[in-house]
Amino acid sequence: MLPNWKTTRLTGLELTGKYLEPRARIPPKYSHEDWTYNNNIKFRITCDQERLAERVVEESRRTVDERKDTTKNWQREVEHHLRERASEIRFLCDELNRQKKTALLEDEALSVYRDRVLNAIEFLKEKSLAINHRCLLLREGRIGVDLCDDEVDRELRQELKVIKGTQCLMDKVIKEATEQIRMLRSTMYLLDKDLEQKDVSLLIDEKNLKLRETQQNLGVGQDLTKHNCQYTLHEWEHKTHQNLETNSKQLNSASQLRAYIDLILKQFCEDMQNQTDRTNDAFESRIKETKYVKQCLENKHNDTLHHIEEVQRNMQQLEKEIADAHRSMTLCQTRLSNRARRPGLELTCDTVQDALYHELEALKATLCKLKQNLMENKASLRYLLHVQLMQEEEINIKANTIKIDEIDCMTIRQALKYQSF
Known part of the structure; x- marks a missing residue:
């Protein structure tokens, strides 16, 4: 310990005395130990x-x-995690892009299938239904007994039933396809949004990988270092995988719907073509049957005309025979009248008189029978003429039916060709 020395130093004059006059003092000296x-x-x-x-x-x-x-260790660690994170994001972006491309192709394919169904509905409306209604309306133009509920009418009604049932099914398929396209585009929107966010995140991480301490303008901008993350890594992975899984489900549903539409369109074409063929077969059978009846009526009409001519000739012959019988009877009566003027005993009933009486009776009977035959021929002629008119009317009815079925209906039904839509 150093001794507690107290020293006083004056660097100038020390003021003492009453009037504070200066007085010189010698500075103290330290020892060698000090x-x-x-x-x-x-x-x-x-x-x-x-x-x-x-x-x-x-x-x-x-x-x-x-x-x-x-x-350096932490920077290497961070850069390693950044590269891993960037690689993971790139992998997910590639998967999202692949799923998006597949979804776009599926959307285009499903849109094409929906257009096929719309074309089928349009064909049903513009062709099948219109032609069916036209045929039903044309067949109402049949006349007489041909306006009957035949096999063709039944097949046309069945065809109409099949068309309406198919239309209902096609409308349901259109609604399903439209809804599936909407859902598919909704998942594509989620994929686009996820891709957009991941692209931004990837750019940020790649930019962070390129940053160095020697670069300028570091830390320029808003300080967001204390900005807390809102989502966990599990939530991030779950959301992306959920989007991918939802898109995969929609792709699977769309693929199944396309297969279903293919089956429906194929079944539609087969059913409609089969029903159309059955209706056409009924038309052809009815046309063939009507033509056969018309031909039979025409043959009978020719026979009737032949019988009319024969009856008319027979009537002429009967009228001639009746005229001859009248002349013969007049001759007989004249002879009897002349013999009635025989005088006296000569007015006897001899063999000549008996023969004349018998001749007169025979002529009267023959004349009566000839007149009766003439009346029967006239009645038969009237019946034959009536039959002729009836036959001609029936022939016209059959010709009208054939025109309606063969020319009007079958001509427009040739447009009913159900091919693949």
Whole structure:
């Protein structure tokens, strides 16, 4: 311990006395021990401060080296995680792009299938239904007994039933296809949104990978370092996988719907073509039957005309025979009248008189029978003429039916060709 020396130093004049007059004093002198002690103290303080400075410098250097190592280690760790994260995002982006491309192709394919169904509905409306109604309306133009509920009418009604049932089924398929396209586009929207966000995130991470400490303008902008993340990694993965899974389900549903539409269109074409063929077969059978009846009526009409001519000739012959019978009877009556003027005993009933009486009776009977035959021929002629008119009317009815079925209906039904839509 240093002694507690108290020293007083004056660097100038010391003011004393009443009037404060200056008085010179000699500065005190230190001892050699003081001088030595003071030097030792100063050396000691200097050494202590130097050692302290060395420790501080060494600690600083160690801290700097540790900071550099720690920074480099963490930067390598962060860059490694950034590269892993970027690789993971790229993989998911590739998967999302692949799913999106597949969804776009499926959307286009399903749109084509929907157009096929619309074409089938349009064909049903513009062709099948219109032609069926036209045939039913044309067949109402049949006349007479031909306006009957035949096999053709039944097949046309069955065809109409099949058309309406098919239309209902096609309308249902159109609604399903439209809804499936909407759902598919909804999933594509989610994929686009997810892709857009992942692209931005990938750009940010790639930019972070390229950043170096020596670059300028670091830290420029809004400080968001204290901005907390809103979602966990599990939520991030779950959302992306959910989008992919939803899209896969919609793709599967769309594929199944396309297969169903293919089956429906194929079945539609087969059913409609089969029903059309059955209706056409009924038309052809009815036309063939009507033509056969018409031919039979025409043959009978020719026979009737022949019988009419024969009856007319027979009537002419009967009229001639009746005229001859009248002349013969007049001759007989004249002879009897002449013999009635015989005089006296000559007015006897001899063989001549008996023969004349018998001739007259025979002529009367023959004339009566001839007149009766003439009346029967006239009645038969009237019946034959009536039959002729009836036959001609029936022939016209059959011709009208054949025209309606063969020319009007079958001509427009040739447009009913059900091919693949």
